[in-house]
Structure formats: C-alpha cells, structure tokens
Amino acid sequence: MASPEPVLAELYREILLDHYRSPRNRGTLDGRATHRSEGANPLCGDELVLELAVETGRVTEVAFLGRGCAISQASASMMTIYLRDRTAAEALEAVWCFQQLMLSGTALPEEFGDIEALAGVAKFPVRVKCASLAWKTLEQALSSDGVATVSTDEGS
Amino acid sequence: MARRTYDIEAIRRDFPILAREVNGHPLVYLDNAATSQRPVQVMAQITRFYRDSNANIHRGVHTLSQEATELYEGVREQVRAFINAPSAREVIFTRNTTESINFVAHAWGRKHLRAGDEVVLSEIEHHSNIVPWQLLRDERGIVLRFIPMLDDGTLDLVAARVLITERTRLLSVTQMSNALGTIVPVKELAALAHARGALVLVDGAQSVPHLPVDVQDLGIDLLAFSAHKMLGPTGVGVLWGRMAVLESMQPFLGGGDMILTVSLERSTWNDIPHRFEAGTPNIGGVVGFGAALNYLSRLGMAAVREHEIELVDYALRRLGDIPGVTLFGPPDARQRGGVVSFDLQDVHPHDLGQVLDGEGIAIRAGHHCAQPVMQRLGLTATARASFYLYNRASEVDALVRGVESATRFFEHARG
Numbered sequence: 001m002a003s004p005e006p007v008l009a010e011l012y013r014e015i016l017l018d019h020y021r022s023p024r025n026r027g028t029l030d031g032r033a034t035h036r037s038e039g040a041n042p043l044c045g046d047e048l049v050l051e052l053a054v055e056t057g058r059v060t061e062v063a064f065l066g067r068g069c070a071i072s073q074a075s076a077s078m079m080t081i082y083l084r085d086r087t088a089a090e091a092l093e094a095v096w097c098f099q100q101l102m103l104s105g106t107a108l109p110e111e112f113g114d115i116e117a118l119a120g121v122a123k124f125p126v127r128v129k130c131a132s133l134a135w136k137t138l139e140q141a142l143s144s145d146g147v148a149t150v151s152t153d154e155g156s
Numbered sequence: 157m158a159r160r161t162y163d164i165e166a167i168r169r170d171f172p173i174l175a176r177e178v179n180g181h182p183l184v185y186l187d188n189a190a191t192s193q194r195p196v197q198v199m200a201q202i203t204r205f206y207r208d209s210n211a212n213i214h215r216g217v218h219t220l221s222q223e224a225t226e227l228y229e230g231v232r233e234q235v236r237a238f239i240n241a242p243s244a245r246e247v248i249f250t251r252n253t254t255e256s257i258n259f260v261a262h263a264w265g266r267k268h269l270r271a272g273d274e275v276v277l278s279e280i281e282h283h284s285n286i287v288p289w290q291l292l293r294d295e296r297g298i299v300l301r302f303i304p305m306l307d308d309g310t311l312d313l314v315a316a317r318v319l320i321t322e323r324t325r326l327l328s329v330t331q332m333s334n335a336l337g338t339i340v341p342v343k344e345l346a347a348l349a350h351a352r353g354a355l356v357l358v359d360g361a362q363s364v365p366h367l368p369v370d371v372q373d374l375g376i377d378l379l380a381f382s383a384h385k386m387l388g389p390t391g392v393g394v395l396w397g398r399m400a401v402l403e404s405m406q407p408f409l410g411g412g413d414m415i416l417t418v419s420l421e422r423s424t425w426n427d428i429p430h431r432f433e434a435g436t437p438n439i440g441g442v443v444g445f446g447a448a449l450n451y452l453s454r455l456g457m458a459a460v461r462e463h464e465i466e467l468v469d470y471a472l473r474r475l476g477d478i479p480g481v482t483l484f485g486p487p488d489a490r491q492r493g494g495v496v497s498f499d500l501q502d503v504h505p506h507d508l509g510q511v512l513d514g515e516g517i518a519i520r521a522g523h524h525c526a527q528p529v530m531q532r533l534g535l536t537a538t539a540r541a542s543f544y545l546y547n548r549a550s551e552v553d554a555l556v557r558g559v560e561s562a563t564r565f566f567e568h569a570r571g
Contacts, residue, residue: 007179008514008565012507017566044506044522045530045537067536069506070566130506 011124012070013117016078020070025080027063029053037144039137041129046072050137052083059083059091069130071121076134078115088142095139102128161459167546170195170451174546181516184551189334189362189495189542190520191384194448198387201447205440213439214413214430228439231446232429238449239379240370241396248395248402248432249442253361254284256380256395257328260357261288263405263432265326271297274323276354278303278311278340279532280333283525285359289328303329305532309336309485309492316345324354331363335526335540336485337468337495339363346375355401361385365544366464366493368457377401383441388448392441395432402428409434460545464494467543471496471552478559484538494543497524500559503566505539511562517555 033051040047046068053061062080066073083091098115100106105122108115121131168174171193176183185193205227211220213228229244236244250256269275275289279302293300301319304312311329320327327349331342346356357378363369364379365386371379378401383392397405407414407425411434416424425431452460469489475481480501486492500508509521520540523530530536541555 008511011510012565020566042523042527042536045504045535046506047536067504069504071507124510127506127510 010120011127013120015114015117016074017070019074019077019114023064023073023077025063025077026065028065029061029063032061033063035141035144037137037141039133039140041068041072041133044069044130046130046133048072048076048133048137050076050134050141052138052141054088054142057087057089059086059088064134068133069127071118071127071130072133075115075118075131076137078113078118079134079138082112082115083138091138092142095135098135099132102132161462162455162545164463164546164548167455168548170197171546172196178516178518179514184515184517184554186541186543186547186551186555187518187520188544188547189385189524189540191390192365192387192544193546194387194389194444195451197451198389198444198447202389202440202444205443210440212436224439224443227443227446228437231442231449234446234449235394235396238369238453239364239396240372242372243399245427245429246396246399246402248397248429249437250380250393250395251391251438252384252393253359253380253382254393256393257285257357257359258288259395259408259432260328260378260380260397260405261292263408264355264401265289265292265298266296267406268404269296269298269325272299272323273325274299274301274321275326275328276301276303276316276320276324276349278329279305279528280309280311280336280338280340280526281328281330281528282334282359282361283527284361285328285330286528298325299323302528305529308487309333309338311338311340313341313344317348320345320349320352320354322352324349324352326355326357328357328359330359330361331369332360332366332493332495333485333526333529334362334495335524335529335538336497337362337492337542338485339367339491339493342376343374350375362493362495365452366457367461371396383445383448386448387451388445389438389441391438392445399428402432405432407434408432411435455545463545464543465489467547467549467552468492468494468496470549471541471543471555474552474556475559478556478563480563481559484533494547495540496542497538497540499535499538500563503562505537507566508539508559508562511565512555512558515554515558515561517558519555 029051032053034054035052037050048066050064062083064076118131121127173193209223211224213225232247233244235247303316349356355377358376360379360381364381377398379396384390414431414434416426482499484497505521522537
C-alpha cells in the first residue's frame, strides 16, 4: 500500500499521530500529585497512570505515563493539555462530553481543540475503549482520594 | 515456495468465506488459533442433520431418535480413532476446551485433591488452564507450581524435573502454546510425571487441530480440545480420559441422561461416558464435528503439519527480515505450531491489527488469554498471525506488505 486507506486516515488523524509520537505532559509529578489514578485495558494491553495536582479546586499540573496503542496514548496526551487550569467540575463535565462524542458522535464544544480529532474513533466501536481510557481514568482520579484503578475492558 | 502436500486451491474452494472481501480486499484470514473456518462439508452435515434426522438422543424408541443417536455416537468413535484412544467410551463431549479442563478440576480435583497436594502447570498456559486451578486452590488449599518459560518460549525442562515431585498429583500442560506456538514435549513430561505418581492432563486446544496426536503414544491420562479450532462448529469440545481415571471421578453436572435411577432421596449413575454428559448435548454440533474429522482425516494430519511447517518457516523468514520486527517463540518452525507472535517497533499491536484489517488481513492483537506469557516477555500485547491448512504463501506475502505499510504509516506520522 502506497498510501493509507482513507478509512484509516479518518481514524488516525495527523494530529492524533503527532500526539502519539510526541506525547505532551508525559512523566510524573514527583509527589506533588493530589490525585492519582491507574487505568488499563488488559485485553488490548493499554496502561495509563494519571497524576493531577489540584489547588483550590483548579488543576495546576497534570502528567501521565503509559503504554498502549496510538489512540489511547494520543487521547491521554490531548486530554492533559485540555485539563490545565480547569476546575475539577469542568474536568468532570469534559469527561461527560467526551463520552457523548464516543457514544453518539455529538460534536465537542470549541474549547476542546485537537480532541475533536478523536471523533473518527466513534466509527470503530472496538477502539472506543482505547480512546476512553484516559477519560475514565481522569473521572476515577477526581472522584476518589488517593490511588484508584479503572478498567474499560468489558470482559475477560 | 511451498512444496505442496495437497491441492491447496481445491481445499480453499471448500471454504466459501475465504473468497469474500473485507474492506475492499480479499480476506486473508490469519486468526486460526482463535477459531478456524468451516468447510461446506461441515455446514452441509449440520443442515442435513436438522433437515432429515433431528431428534433427541438416547431417549426415544422412534426412528428419528435412533438415527440421531447413531449419528452422535458415530462421532464419538470418530474422535476415538482421531486421537487413537483405546475406547470410544473414554470420549466425553463438552462445550469446549475450557469446560473440559474445568470438568477435570471439579470431577477429579474436588474428589481427590487435599490441602498441600500439588498441581504443576507451566508459565505458557492459556488462562483456561490456570484459572480453574486457582479456583480449586482457593477452595481446597492445593499448591500450584509453574514450569518456567525460557527466553525462546520453550519450557525449562531441567526445572520441570525439580518441580514435579512425589507431592505432585497432577501435571496439566498445553501441548502447543496459543500465544507463541511453542510445541511442548508432552511425552517426555508425561513420563516424568508418571514416574512421580502424578496424572497428566494435556490442553490440546492448539495441538489436536494442527498435529497428529496419539494419546497412547504420548502416554497421557486426559486430553482436552475444541471442535471449533479444527473446522468444526462452536460449542463442541472433547475431554478424553483413560477409563480408570474417568471411573475415579465424581459426576460433573447432574441431570438427565447421566443417571440410571432417581428417587427423591438418591440417584445412581449411568455408565461412562453418559454419566458425564448431563442434559441434551449439542447434538447438531457434534454431528457437524464428525464431518470436520472426516475432512482432516482425508487430508491426513501429517500433511497438515508439513504444510504449516513450510508456511511458518516462510513467515518467520519474511517477517524477520522487516526492520523493527521482533519475533517471539522458538526460532525453528519444527518446534512450533502454526502461530507467529511478533512485535513491531513503534507500532502497538492493536494499531497494527487495525491497519491490517483495513487491508482485509485478520490477525489477533492482545494478550491472547496468556497474560503470564506477556509478563514474562515484558510486554502487554503482541500481534499474532496464526495459520491453518488452507493458508498459502501469498497470504504471508500480503501480511508482510501490510506490516511494511503499517511501519510507513506510523513513520510518516513521525516525520
């Protein structure tokens, strides 16, 4: 194949692949984290550790570590950019918006920026859990204290 | 490339699904370790059964019931011949390999194993040969030991000699790893286990469809496998056991067909194998499985094996030549079944699987229900191409082109 299938180009948008290759906010917060959560899709082998520093209700720092497919890692990278300076309530609202995008293709508000590039994933039901991993991990991190784990695999 | 051991194009005509297109490309089906495709002969046999002979078995005096019973019991004899078991009465139909292994854990394990008794498994087992024993461990306090995997995906047979002791009551191992393709020297391990007084259960889910398997030659006590990985329908599995071992088991499931007499206080058990087949089984599936066994016997399992060795040898060489590809498992095609597990640098197996699907190529990406193997390799997932008797060298070429295309696709993104 000289060029990727059009259908694949829709799934793997250029901006998504850029985040996969050069993930933003990759690392740890070295003990400054107020919230930490681990997520995994054991079935396909995606792993994610998300750390947040929340001060007076606002996300001041965010970092993630993980390994997995392009979709899961790019989604995490793009999410961390969005999270900076958001309130916890805004972050949880964003999780809901993202889930709507995956479930029904509902367009995201403009402030989501690059994250819109994940819209193509909704057409690949098997990959929705890859894209959702970071967001479910975020939801878990914000709705619990200390360490939490989440899995977006339905079975096995 | 391949010296043809049979007419592959004639065979492919028996599998109509192989002629379909996926995403605008001819289907290249390389997920046979998950499930095989079925030939028209199997589909026709199932249709014929429901059209002409359908009735419940072992019950009626009427003609259809007798026909159905004869067809069903005829397949029991076919299974016996296929694995060279001494008696068809030793063949028990289950739903699948997983049920067959759980069967042994319940019907044999719960009767005979006590706290401190040891069951030896290996690190390359499918989850279905790990979890039933963990459940039994938690219930009975038995001890599980694992024969380690070496870097090349083979088992550490030196360690096995130390692990299998007089405390070992059962050795339960796969004959072929579904994740790496490794063929395990079951005959040697069985001799070792028997010398220590342990029974031997073999997970034949991958080996029976791909290798000639002779239970008497292997010297094993129990064998579990599934019809759907060997051209048969889903929902049919086999547990073969030496009669003396089966006789020492308690019933697995209670209900109709497995009893001789029932009063409100107690029941007496029917003869083996019926004792272990409670309720109406998958009669149509078993009858269809008979056509699958016929098909494999006509080709000959030795010919199937030779064909797959050639394909895997070719695939190992072609994939191994691609920069960034890491192959797992034994390097010699003769030491492995029709499975090639690999990693592509900078491309996650799930993404590779997606790109290949776009080109009509079906592979498996993930942990293959063998997470301990993945942990041992320091991975969370691999890409796995698995072959069967109808695959051909041109499909290996398609896979190689697909892998190269995926590399370019993700490299392009980098630049």
